Amino acid sequence: MTRHSLVPxxxxxxxxxxxxxxxYHGTSTREIAQLAQVSEVTVYRYFDHKExxxxxxxxSSFSGVKPRLKVLAPASRCEPPEVMLPRIVGLMQNIISFxxxxxxxxxxxxxxxxxxxxDICREHLALLFTAIDDYLKANIQTGRIRNLNAGIATAxxxxxxxxxxxxxxxxxxxxxxxxxxxQAIDECAAFWVNALVPSSQERFQDIAEVEA
Numbered sequence: 087m088t089r090h091s092l093v094p095x096x097x098x099x100x101x102x103x104x105x106x107x108x109x110y111h112g113t114s115t116r117e118i119a120q121l122a123q124v125s126e127v128t129v130y131r132y133f134d135h136k137e138x139x140x141x142x143x144x145x146s147s148f149s150g151v152k153p154r155l156k157v158l159a160p161a162s163r164c165e166p167p168e169v170m171l172p173r174i175v176g177l178m179q180n181i182i183s184f185x186x187x188x189x190x191x192x193x194x195x196x197x198x199x200x201x202x203x204x205d206i207c208r209e210h211l212a213l214l215f216t217a218i219d220d221y222l223k224a225n226i227q228t229g230r231i232r233n234l235n236a237g238i239a240t241a242x243x244x245x246x247x248x249x250x251x252x253x254x255x256x257x258x259x260x261x262x263x264x265x266x267x268x269q270a271i272d273e274c275a276a277f278w279v280n281a282l283v284p285s286s287q288e289r290f291q292d293i294a295e296v297e298a
Contacts (some may be wrong), residue, residue, distance in 0.1 A: 094132045096122040101143040106187035110140055110198040143201055144191045148210040150184040158217035163224045167231055167283045171243075172275035174218055178247035179271050189248050215240055222282075231282050239282065247274055 100121035102112040115136050119126040133139045157173045165173075183191065195203035222236040 093122070093124060093128065097124065097129055097132060097139065098142050098146050099190055101139045102147055102187050102191070105140055105143055105194060106190040112193050115139070116262065137199065137201065140195075140199055144195055144203075145210075147185045147188040147191050148206075151181055151210055151214065154184075155182055155213060155217065158214070158221070160220075163221050166227055170221060170281055171278045172271065172284065174221075174243060175247050175275040176271050177183065177214075178244065179274075179286060215244065218243065229284070232284050234282070244279060 097118060100118050101113075104117055104121060108117075115129050116126050118139060119129045122129070129139070133142070150259060154177055162170060162173075190209060192203075195207070219236050219240045222231055222234075222239055225231040226233055230242055
């Protein structure tokens with residue numbers, strides 16, 4: 087690839103860095119150009135508006151999501167929750183690790199930019215949320231997961247896991263953000279297993295009620 091062909095990539099990469107740090111309104115196209123080591127005129131040669139740069143930056147930050155969805159293949163529905171829930175939490179943590187700017191850019195998209203935020207997030211996250219929702223529904227039917235609203239549970243798992251590093255900073259007694267990646271995954275996974283998986287006694291009571 088020529089240096090010229092890499093210019094748009096440099097601009098987008100610079101935009102990811104600056105938008106995620108400073109927000110949409112706090113970042114100027116001049117700053118993006120300076121970080122990308124190009125002129126502001128060059129930036130507008132590839133992008134018509136600042137908003138176009140932002141959407142390209144957000145789209146680029148989603149690039150690491152789809153390759154990681156293999157752990158949620160349809161065959162995984164047969165896996166017990168004690169195995170699958172840690173995988174789901176681990177997947178979310180891996181997404182954050184691969185693209186730490188992603189969660190911030192999503193928040194900025196909805197809070198500052200609006201526009202195409204919902205469409206872009208749905209395009210990239212629908213497959214992830216649908217796979218988790220399908221797994222929960224299948225296991226609710228078999229009694230391996232409590233009879234809860236699968237959609238709400240899916241949103242809760244995704245939100246608490248993806249936003250955990252930032253949210254934990256707001257609660258002085260919560261130190262998850264200071265744990266390493268493996269410990270954080272184990273803590274979150276244990277929480278959701280305890281919250282969603284009925285105890286042996288509860289399962290026995292459910293069976294007894296059905297038989298009665």
